Amino acid sequence: MKRIHFDSKGPVRFHYFFWQPWGCLGCLGRVLLFLVLLFIFFFLLSQFRSCSEQRGGDDGYEPVETPIDSLLPDEADNVIPPINDDDVIDDNGRQIVSNRLNVLFEAQVGEQLMMQWIEKFKSLYPGDEYKVLFYDVNTKLLAIEVPADRRRELLTALPQQIPDIPFMVFEESVMNPGYRPADTAFGNPDTTPWYFEPIKAYEAWDISKGSQDVIVAVVDSYFDLGNPEFARSSIVQPYSVVNGSSDVSVPSSFDTSNPSPVLSHGTMVAAVAIGGMDNSHGSAGIAPECSFMPVSLGDRFGCLAMLQGLLYAVNHSAQVVNISAGLAFSDQLSSLTVEQQIELARNELLAQEDVWKYVFDMCEKFKVTVVWAAGNENLFTALDASKRGENTIKVSAVDRNMSKADFSNFGNFADRNIYESTISAPGVGIYGEIPLSGAGAAVDGTSFSAPLVAGAVGLMKSIDPTLSTPEIASILQRTGRETTSTIGPVMQIAPALMAVYDGLLPFADLKALYNSSGSVNKTLPTTLLRPMIHMEGEDTTALADLIQIKFRFTSPRAGKVLYYSNLTPEQPWEADFNMSYDSSSGSFVIKQPSDAQSPQSPQQPFAEAVFTVVQGQFGKAYIEKYESRSNPRGYKAFIKKEGNGEQ
Numbered sequence: 001m002k003r004i005h006f007d008s009k010g011p012v013r014f015h016y017f018f019w020q021p022w023g024c025l026g027c028l029g030r031v032l033l034f035l036v037l038l039f040i041f042f043f044l045l046s047q048f049r050s051c052s053e054q055r056g057g058d059d060g061y062e063p064v065e066t067p068i069d070s071l072l073p074d075e076a077d078n079v080i081p082p083i084n085d086d087d088v089i090d091d092n093g094r095q096i097v098s099n100r101l102n103v104l105f106e107a108q109v110g111e112q113l114m115m116q117w118i119e120k121f122k123s124l125y126p127g128d129e130y131k132v133l134f135y136d137v138n139t140k141l142l143a144i145e146v147p148a149d150r151r152r153e154l155l156t157a158l159p160q161q162i163p164d165i166p167f168m169v170f171e172e173s174v175m176n177p178g179y180r181p182a183d184t185a186f187g188n189p190d191t192t193p194w195y196f197e198p199i200k201a202y203e204a205w206d207i208s209k210g211s212q213d214v215i216v217a218v219v220d221s222y223f224d225l226g227n228p229e230f231a232r233s234s235i236v237q238p239y240s241v242v243n244g245s246s247d248v249s250v251p252s253s254f255d256t257s258n259p260s261p262v263l264s265h266g267t268m269v270a271a272v273a274i275g276g277m278d279n280s281h282g283s284a285g286i287a288p289e290c291s292f293m294p295v296s297l298g299d300r301f302g303c304l305a306m307l308q309g310l311l312y313a314v315n316h317s318a319q320v321v322n323i324s325a326g327l328a329f330s331d332q333l334s335s336l337t338v339e340q341q342i343e344l345a346r347n348e349l350l351a352q353e354d355v356w357k358y359v360f361d362m363c364e365k366f367k368v369t370v371v372w373a374a375g376n377e378n379l380f381t382a383l384d385a386s387k388r389g390e391n392t393i394k395v396s397a398v399d400r401n402m403s404k405a406d407f408s409n410f411g412n413f414a415d416r417n418i419y420e421s422t423i424s425a426p427g428v429g430i431y432g433e434i435p436l437s438g439a440g441a442a443v444d445g446t447s448f449s450a451p452l453v454a455g456a457v458g459l460m461k462s463i464d465p466t467l468s469t470p471e472i473a474s475i476l477q478r479t480g481r482e483t484t485s486t487i488g489p490v491m492q493i494a495p496a497l498m499a500v501y502d503g504l505l506p507f508a509d510l511k512a513l514y515n516s517s518g519s520v521n522k523t524l525p526t527t528l529l530r531p532m533i534h535m536e537g538e539d540t541t542a543l544a545d546l547i548q549i550k551f552r553f554t555s556p557r558a559g560k561v562l563y564y565s566n567l568t569p570e571q572p573w574e575a576d577f578n579m580s581y582d583s584s585s586g587s588f589v590i591k592q593p594s595d596a597q598s599p600q601s602p603q604q605p606f607a608e609a610v611f612t613v614v615q616g617q618f619g620k621a622y623i624e625k626y627e628s629r630s631n632p633r634g635y636k637a638f639i640k641k642e643g644n645g646e647q
Contacts, residue, residue, distance in 0.1 A: 002192075003535050010243035010604055018602055020387055026636065035320075037379045046107055048555070052570050066114050066122070068118065068119060070133060071118055071119070071122050072118070072132055072135065073132060073133060073135075073509050078134060078135065078136075078244070079134065079242065079243055079244040079307055080134055080143070080240070080241050080242065080295055080301070080304060080305045081100075081133045081134055081143060081517045082242075082298075082300065083097060083172075083174060083300050083301070083302055084097075084161045085202055087099050087100070087148070088160055088174055090124070090330050090332075091171075091332045092344065092348055093329055093333035093336075093344075093383075094173060094328065094330070094348075094383075094644055095173065095174035095327075095328040095329075095330070096171050096172060096173050096174065096327060097171070097172040097173075097174065097302060098148040098151060099145055099146060099147065099422075100133070100143060100144070100145055100146070100171075100172040100302075101143070101144050101146055101151060101154060101155065101158075101169055101170070101171060101172065101302070101308075102141065102142070102143050102144075102153075102169070102170050102172055102304045102355075103117075103143070103144065103158075103168070103169050104140060104141055104142075104167065104168045104170070104307070104355050104358065104359070105140040105141075105142070105165070105166065105167045106140070106166040106167065106168075106358070107140065107362065107543075108166070109140060109165060109166060109167070110137070111137040113165050113211045114135060114137060114140070114142065116521050117142075117162060117165050118132055118167065118168065118337065119486060120134070120144075120161075120162050120165075121144065121158070121162070122211075122284065124161055124162075124430050125146075129145070129146070129147050130145065130146055131144065131145045132144055133145055134149075134304075134399055135557035136308065138311075138312075138315055139307070139308055139311035139312060139315065140311075141304060141307060141308055141311065143172070143304055144324050151171070154169070155169055155170075155171070155532065155624060157353060159587050161248055161368075168351065168353065168354055168355050168358065168422065169351065170303075170351040170352045170354075170355045171349075171351070172302045172303060172304055172325050172551045173302055173303045173328070173352065173385075174300075174301075174302050174327075174328040175301055175302055175303055175305075175325050175326060175327060175328060176325060176326065176327075176328045176446060177220065177221055177261075177262055177265040177324060177325045177488060180338060181507055186464075193283050193428075193429075193430070193431045194400065194429060195425075195426035195429070195430060195452070196284075196324065198402060198426065198481075198490070199425060199426065199452065199456075199490065199491050199492060199493055200492045200493050200494040201286060201493055201494075203493075203494035204286075204456070204493035204494040204496075205277075205460060206494075206498055207286070207459075207494060207497045207498070207501075207617075208459045208462050208497060209277065209288055209289040209371060209459075210274070210287035210288060210289035210290035210455075210458050210462045211289065211290060211462035212234050212289060212290070212291050213291075213462070213465075213635075214287075214290045214291065214319050214320070214458050214461045214465065214545050214550065215290070215291045215292075215293050215316075215317055215318045215319055215320070216273055216274050216287060216290045216291065216292060216293065216318070216319070216320045216321075216322065216454060216455070216458045217272040217293035217294075217295055217313035217318035217320065217321045217322070218266065218269055218273060218274075218293070218295065218321075218322045218451070218454075219295040219297060219306065219309040219310055219313060219321060219322065219323045219325075220265055220266030220269050220270070220292055220295070220296070220297060220322075220323075220324060220325070221262055221263060221264075221265045221266040221296065221297060221298065221299055222248060222249065222250040222251065222263055222265075222266050222267070222295075222296050222298070222299070222435070223238070223240070223248045223249070223250070223266045223267050223270060223294040223296060223435075224249070224433075224435035224436055225294065226268060226436075227271070227433055227435065227436075227438075228276065228279055228281040228438070229271040229275035229276045229279070229281065229282055230270070230271075230276065230292065231271075231276070231279065231284070232276045232279065232288075233274060233276065233288075233291070233292045234291040234292065235291070235292050235293075236291050236292070236293050236316075237293050237316045238293070238294045238295070238296075238434045239293075239294075239295050239296070239309075239312050239316075240295075240296040240298075241295065241298065241301070241305045241308050241309050241312070242296060242297070242298040242305075242344070248266075248294045248295070248296035250263055250264075250267070250435045250436060251263060251299075252628075254435060254436060256435075256436050256437040256439075257333070259434050259435070259437070259441075260299075262299045263299060263435070264432070264433075264434055264435055264441075265324070265447065266294065266296065267435040267442060268432075268433055268434075268447075268448065269322065269324045269432050269447060269448065269450075269593040270285075270292065270451070271283070271285060271453045272285060272286070272430060272431075272432070272434070272448050272451040272452060272455070273285055273286060273287060273451035273452070273454045273455040273458070274287050274290050274292045274455060275284070275288060275308075275433070275457070276288055277409070281438070282431065282433055282440050283431040283433075283440070284460065285453075285455055286451070286452055286455025286456055286458070286460050286493070287454075287455040287456070287458035287462070290320075290455075290458040290459075290462065293313055293316065293318050295309040295312055295313055296309075297309055297325075301325075303327075303352065303386070306325065306386070307324065307355070307359065309323075310323065310359065310363075310370065310530055311359065313368070314362070314363055314366060314368050314543070315543060316532065318368060319367060319368060319369065319458075319465055320368070320369050320371065320453035320457045320458050320461060320463050321363075321368060321369070321370045321371065321453050321454075322371045322450055322451050323370065323371070323372050323373070323450070324373040324445075324447035324448070324450045324451065325373065325447075326372070326374075326375045326384045326386065326387065326579055327375075327383070327384040327385070327386070329375075329377050329379065329383065333377070333379055333383065333399065334377065334378070334379065338380060338413075341379060341380035341636065342380055342382075342413075342416075342418065343385060344383060345380060345382040345383050345388070348383075348385075349385035350385075352385035352386070353385040353388055354390075356385055356386045356388070357388075357389055357438070360389060360391040360392055361391065363391065363392075363469075364468060364469055364569070365566055366465065366543060366546060366566065367459070367465065367467075367468065367529060368468070368545060369392075369393060369450075369457050369467075369469045369472055369567070370391075370392040370393065371393045371395060371450050371453050371454040371457060372386065372387055372393065372394045372395065372445035372450060373395055373445070373447045373449065373450040374387065374394050374395055374396045374397070374408060374409040374410070374411065374421060374446045374449075374450075374487075375387075375408075375409035376407045376408065376409065376445050376446055376447075377407070377409060377448060378406065378407055378408065378409065378410075379408070379409050379410075380396055380410065380411060380420070381396070381411040381420050381421060382411055382420040383407040384466060387411075387420065388420065389525070390469075390470060390473070391469050391470070392422075392423045393420045393423060393453060393457065393473055393476070394411065394420060394423075394468065394470065394488075395421075395423055395424065395425055395446060395449045395450040395452075395453045395488075396408045396409060396410060396411070396421045396423075396424045396427075396446060396449065396487035397424065397425065397426070397427025397428065397444075397445065397448075397449040397488070397597045398424045398425065398426055398427065398428075398449075398483055398484075398490055399426075399427075399428045400428060400429070402481065402483050403483060403484055403489055404424075404483065404484040404486065404487050405427050405428055405444070405446075407444070407445070408424075408427060408445065408446055408449075408487065409421075410484075410486035410487050411430070411486070412485065412486050412487060412488065413485070413486065414485065419488075421486065421487040421488045422473050422476070422477070422488045423453055423473070423476045423477065423480060423488040423489065423491050424449065424480075424483055424487045424489065424490045424491065425450075425452040425453050425490065425491050426449060426452065426490075427444060427445055427446050427447075427448055427449035429442045429443075429444065430442070430443050430444070430445075430448035430449075430452075431443075432448065436582040449643070452491070452631040453476075456476070456491060456493045456496060457472055459484045459497055459539070460475070460496060460497060460500050461474055463497065463500045463501065463504075463527070463638070464500050464503065464504070464527045464638065464640070465527060465529045466525070466526075466527050466528075466529050466548055466640075467500070474500045475496050475500065476488075476489075476491055476496055477489055477493035478499070479492050479496045479498075479499050480492055481497075483510060493547050501617075501618050501620060503543040503641055503644040504527075504618075504620040504621070504639065504640055504641065504642055504644075505524060505620065505621045505638070505639040505640055505641050506619055506620060506621065507613075507614070507615035507616070507619055507620060507621045507622075508619065509621070509641075510588060510613065510621045510639065511581075511588075513553065513556055514556055514557060514579065514581060515534065515556070515558075516556045516566065516642065517556065519554075519555065520553045520554060520555050520556055520559075521553070521554065522552075522553045522642050523550055523551070523552045523553070523562075523641040523642060524550060524553070524639050524640065524641070524642055525548065525549075525550045525639075525644060526548065526549045526550060526551070526623060526637045526638065526640060527637040527638045527639075527640060527641050528547075528548060528549045528623065528626065528636075528637035529546055529547070529548050529634060529637075530547050530631070530633070530635050531544040531545070531546055531547070532544045532545040532546070532547055532565070532604070533630075535631075545565040545566060545567050545568070546565070546566040547563050547564065547565060547566075547606075548563075548564045548566075549561065549562070549564075549637070550562045550564065550572075551577065551590065553637070557578060557579045557580070558576070558577065558578045558579065559576075559577055560574050560575065560576060560577065561574070561575050561576075561577045561590075561592045561596060561609070562574055562596075563596050563598075563606045565600075568600050571598055571599055571600040572598060573597060573598040573601070573606050574597065574598070574606065575592045575594055575595060575596035575597070575606070575608075576592070576593070576594065577590050577591060577592045578590075578591055578593075579591075585614075586614070586615065587612050587624070588612070588613040589610060589611070589613075590610070590611040590612075590613065591609075591610050591611075592609040592610070592611075592628075593608055594608055595607055595608060606628070606630045607628050607629040608628065609626065609627060609628035609630070609631070610625070610626075610628070611623050611626055611627075611639060612624050612625040612627075612638065616638065616639065619640040620638050620639075621638065622636070622637075622639075623636055623637045623638070623639065624636060
């Protein structure tokens, strides 16, 4: 059939030539116009890209051709960079490094993604004034140098420019140990330390002196590990952020005749927390039988070094971390009213606050309690971004009258629902060990209040390592002694330890359950908390799951053994158990005759096990033996009351 075309004049019996119906500039003109516009588009695009490169890469990036190794610091130089005082500026009363930014990657980011981030950063900012100063694939931290006049701009620009890799960027704040020598001559105190009595330490030591299974990390300046106070300590995984090695020793420049307060600081703090007892030397630590992890930051450090030290401790199984340092403030902040200080804390250092919150949430997930010294400037403690929120223990200082020490930072205002001082402890006339001398000094400061509390937390975790930081804070507060309203109550260690025991199951209650009749629906947690063993081929830089065991009774003498992971608590490993009573030994035997399985990890079961439960301290149900191929260390534990420690 013949096709007939129509135009405005009627039917057309033939096809138009290609330049019609609009004359010689018809289709041909449209093609030419399209090509001209396309040329203009690409020309403008090239100019836009060129402009972007000249501005330092504010929009997009090109793959970097330089080998990745040339973008990284040499292995020998890959340590936290020292702070140059010439680069430190005052920023709203706080000291920061003007030409440096820090990056914290989220936990799921591995080495490959970190290297991709570095490549993208250098593609965006190829100039020599932009460089990577430090990186650690284990703690997920990285430091970069940037021009001082672009620091604030890059704080917000970098997350927008590299949106496909989860990270946080924040400024490098200068931190200081809080130290106030009470005896400038560093003479030996003439009397027995006064502060053990008002915090009920003597009664606490009748209950517990700590457990070697609990590691208390002290993140501080330097440590004299040859000091008699640490002669009996189990010292584990010492680490220096300054040199990236296990050498945490006091520098050779230390002068015992004129001891530097900063160089002495770490040794003094550690001795207060976990120093030896009954060793005919000095004083005594609150938790002398806990293990000790010394983490050295050096004598001049910023928040990056502090984060590196804290995350190192977390990655190496510390359960308690003491940090007796904080943000360096200028004198101008003391002229602000409390109202102005609170407002400043609400609006400043928000990027740092987000970073610290992320880290503290991770600490909480892995049952690590961070204890902070509140600071010694008589300021609102939350001016320091690291001391905000509820997932750490912030310690203020009291004097001999149990009133707020005049220097101590504060944080509680009930009428405003603000509570930034968790607990208080003595901070005046505390016995401090002077390194390399065998002598002591009376010292003041929240720096020495905090390790008193860190030691107490070590004692609490020696009884129940499954306690969360909010649970510990609650116990310390409700058993504490009220004092000045702007700071937390004064810690009372013995009542706090007894409150921990109150959460454990009496052996008599287990016997009553065994002898009961009828149906039962009861889940009893235990204090057993152990890391999962890495399987062959797994990434050993990743934190291992923490496993807590619970018994779910479905009848008086049988039920399920549940192995809960802190990372996937919704899908525990399960196995049947039966319980019997051995009248000759007065103990219960809980047998798990088959491996516990989980749909979450079917290739890694928990092997068959036998739990022997006896009457322990204060009549509590104590797992004296946990026999299993999955328990090579022979962990022991208490059984807790129902609902105490539920997921």
